Amino acid sequence: MARYHGRTGIVYGSTTAAGVASQIASLSxxxxxxxxxxxxxxxxxxxxxxxxxxxxxxxxxLSGFWDNAEDKLFAGADSxxxxxxxxxxxxxxxxxxxxxxxxxxxxxxxxxxxxxTLSANFVASGSWGRKP
Numbered sequence: 001m002a003r004y005h006g007r008t009g010i011v012y013g014s015t016t017a018a019g020v021a022s023q024i025a026s027l028s029x030x031x032x033x034x035x036x037x038x039x040x041x042x043x044x045x046x047x048x049x050x051x052x053x054x055x056x057x058x059x060x061x062l063s064g065f066w067d068n069a070e071d072k073l074f075a076g077a078d079s080x081x082x083x084x085x086x087x088x089x090x091x092x093x094x095x096x097x098x099x100x101x102x103x104x105x106x107x108x109x110x111x112x113x114x115x116x117t118l119s120a121n122f123v124a125s126g127s128w129g130r131k132p
Contacts, residue, residue, distance in 0.1 A: 002093070004089060004090035004092060004093060005090075006029075006089070006090075008090045008091045008092050009029075009030060009087075009088060009089055009090060009091070010023060010027075010088040010091045011023070011024045011027050011030055011062060011085065011087055011088070012024065012084075012085070012086035012088075013072055013073075013076060013083055013084065013085050013086070013104075014076070014083050014084040015072055015075040015076045015079060015083060016076075016079045016081055016082075016083065017079070017081040017082045017083065017084065017101055017125075018081070019083070019084070021084045021085070021086055022072075024062070024064075024070070024072050024073065025067045025069070025070040025072075026064045026065040026066070026067040026070060027062055027063065027064035028063060028064040028065065029061075029062070029063045029064065030060060030061065030062050030063070030087055031060045031061045032058070032059075032060040032087055032098055033057075033058070033059050033060055034056050034058050035056065035057050036053045036054060036055065036056050036057070037053065037054030037055055037057060038051045038052070038053060038054070039051060039052045039053075039054055056124075056128075057123075058123070058124040058128050059121070059122060059123045059124070060087070060121075060122055061119060061120065061121055061122070062119065062120040062122070063117065063118065063119040063120070064117065064118060064119075065115050065116065065117055065118070066108060066115075066116040066117065066118050073104065073106040073118060073120050074106050076104040076106070076120075077105055077106035077120065079104070082101050082102055082103050082104070082125040082126075083102055083103075083104050083122075084099070084100070084101055084102075085099065085100065085101075085102050085122060086098075086099045087099070095131060095132055096131060096132065097130070097131050098128060098129070098130050099129055099130075099131070100124055100126060100127060100128030100129060101124065101125045101126040101127075101128075102122040102123060102124055102125055103122065103123050103125045104120055104121075104122050105120060105121045105122070106118065106119070106120045107119050107120070
């Protein structure tokens with residue numbers, strides 16, 4: 001089992017649901033939250049709470065630096081049918097990644113004391129998978 005530094009992470013994305021995914025330039029971080037719904041099933045006399053799990057509420061974030069030659073996040077946020085995302089924790093382990101269709105919201109942050117940054121939030125718009 002190997003450990004990896006996050007500096008080799010990578011994100012591929014499309015600008016439409018049918019589009020071809022390619023690397024999204026200048027990203028520096030991503031998160032993926034795969035929390036599941038929990039339903040309380042605690043009854044009288046139980047010694048602790050009893051819960052059942054439901055569906056995953058898959059969502060996450062992307063962030064990085066604005067590149068005037070790259071408009072993929074904003075084009076994806078404008079898409080009426082969503083995007084495809086492929087999230088790699090390490091490009092040096094290219095067979096391990098999460099993937100699926102998503103709805104995307106993008107933001108840009110401009111400050112006179114720093115770099116122009118961008119960020120995006122995404123939620124699943126269909127079934128996601130994980131390789132391997």
